[in-house]
Amino acid sequence: MTRSALALLALVASAAMPAAVGAQRAAPPLPAKVDPKVAALRDAALKDDVAWDIVEGLTTEVGQRLAATEAEARARSWAVAKLKALGFRNVHVETYQMPVWLRGEESAQIVAPFPQQLKLVALGNSGATPAGGITAPVVVFKTYGDLANAPDGSLAGKIAYVGNAMQPAQDGSSYGTYGVARFVGPALAARKGAMATVIRSIGTDHHRNPHTGGTNWPDGVTPIPAAALSVPDAELIERMAERGKPITMKLVLTPRFAGTGTSGNVVAEVPGTDPKAGIVLVGGHLDSWDLGTGAIDDASGVAITTAAAKRLLDGPRPRRTIRVVWFGAEEPGGFGGKDYARVHGSERHATAGESDFGADRVWRFEVNLPDSAKPVADRLQSALAPLGIGRGAGVGGDGTDVGPTLALGVAAIDLNQDGTRYFDTHHTPDDVLDRIDPEQLRQNVAAWTTMLAIVANAPEEIGAVTPRR
Known part of the structure; x- marks a missing residue:
């Protein structure tokens, strides 16, 4: 017997079911009255x-x-x-x-291989660069997980870039999923030896407005300069990395703890x-x-x-x-x-x-x-x-x-x-x-x-x- 025939028999049997049997089914609860x-x-x-x-x-x-x-x-x-x-x-x-914590000067630019100005802001509780900034190679991690898998000490003398792929969600759940790149990413980069870190903003827009927000430094971790790039500038860095040429960034961040x-x-x-x-x-x-x-x-x-x-x-x-x-x-x-x-x-x-x-x-x-x-x-x-x-x-x-x-x-x-x-x-x-x-x-x-x-x-x-x- 085919599935369609079985379904037809079930439908006929249901229609022939005595009313008393159907009445045994639990009725849905009545909604509470509104005062x-x-x-x-x-x-x-x-x-x-x-x-x-x-x-x-x-x-x-x-x-x-x-x-x-x-x-x-x-x-x-x-x-x-x-x-x-x-x-x-x-x-x-x-x-x-x-x-x-007070914000200071904030600027960044790609020095090589394709010189460009970037839009970024310091994260709350960020450490500071010297007044003249720092210039260093950039190591690109497209996700926080990639950063977590980097060997200890491998980022010495380097700037760590950490990406994410945050998407809109009605319940905001993507913030908890991807926000880790900001919440604890800079501290992890510091523990692996990075001299500074920049992240793709924890945001769902594509405007050239970077998103700030606090980052956390566990006891024993000295704050390093930490900033968030606008989403378009973060994507720019990732496209540069795909070309296989070393990336060098100049970064100036001068916030201070007051x-x-x-x-x-x-x-x-x-x-x-x-x-x-x-x-x-x-x-x-x-x-x-x-x-x-x-x-x-x-x-x-x-x-x-x-x-x-x-x-x-x-x-x-x-x-x-x-x-x-x-x-x-x-x-x-x-x-x-x-x-x-x-x-x-x-x-x-x-x-x-x-x-x-x-x-x-x-x-x-x-x-x-x-x-x-x-x-x-x-x-x-x-x-x-x-x-x-x-x-x-x-x-x-x-x-x-x-x-x-x-x-x-x-x-x-x-x-x-x-x-x-x-x-x-x-x-x-x-x-x-x-x-x-x-x-x-x-x-x-x-x-x-x-x-x-x-x-x-x-x-x-x-x-x-x-x-x-």
């Missing part, structure tokens, strides 16, 4: 102007906000004034000390009615890199979470206190998040979440909630669906700033933005206001408003969880 008050708050937030006002003001009146510099201090003052004007309570700054400076977290609250119910922690980071004005990274994040909390502030008091934090010094190593956990880790937090992935539409949410609070996630699923947001299958708990607090066992709620175009602009001079779409920004505010309205008023107890690994 009309939550729906009203959500829909009103789609006309929000507060978030845009914050982003526009912060990028226009302050601009770039490099951590632990005078610019970040001005940003904290600006934030305190804005939060007080919006009516938030308990507005204050919590300062801490941290190392300061001792210890002050950074800080700006804290504000929407007071709740039940102090025992725990704090709902939300926010983003106030600092930025110094190439653009930090619009998508992360003026938009502090704006979105603040605008959402403002909508709860203007209504009946929620059960749980909503604490909005504009974290300082995220970019150079998450100093603000670590200090917040140090200061407030003994307080009871119900949930924590942050917005730090631009301002494009939220498309998914994920949670890490205790069993006692599972209905909260069901209500979120129903209330967020009209915004085009689905429930993911993963475990929530993402974010540099809230990470140290989540590590203490605090429940997590992630609202994931579409990252398809985020890494076109991330850490570049193009991180400016016109990269933000006002309508998508409003959708973000509506999503966070919905989450806060449900979580801050949830009757369920939200206890400790096992943190995501």
